Amino acid sequence: MPDNSDKSFYDRADAHINLSNEQLREFENLGKVSASMMFGTTRFNAWVSARGFKSGAEMAQAREEMLNYFCEQYRMMLEDNLDDHINNFSKYMNATSA
Template sequence: MVESTDESFYDRADAHINLSNEQLKAFENLGKVSASMMFGTTRFNAWVSARSFKSGEEMAQAREAMLNYFCEQYRMMLEDNLDDHINNFTHYMSATDA
């Protein structure tokens, strides 16, 4: 399931962040835009995961492993980004975009 980080990794991530920043201009609700982005990510990851199985039964057998993988990855990435924002709080909070 895991792929190494390539040259465009951060460009793709920034594109998703930019879309969310654009949505904030229309919806002006951080929580709702964040929730939609997280839901979209989970739905896409479920679809990507399903592509590697031959049946729903086979996928069901790997459900716990997939949950563990994605939750661990999310936590690791969130920890890194929280630490980055803690260490650069003044700089980041003076900007208007995520």
């Protein structure tokens, strides 16, 4: 979850979202743009993780721990954002409630 002392957390996240929104104008396929964003996130996180090790063997020993950490973080953030969209569906989707 975001660190309350990191004032630019949401600005950085919004920059990634804005890039994906720009890609939608060209590719017009939500699934493909979403998949590319997720792949980019996983690739970047693997690289960030690798920087903390001296060897591939050392990294391999921590593989399960890293998977658990990133999956747990993703799930918590996705749950928060799904709940936000459920609770604000009409506002976010310009829809009227039934």
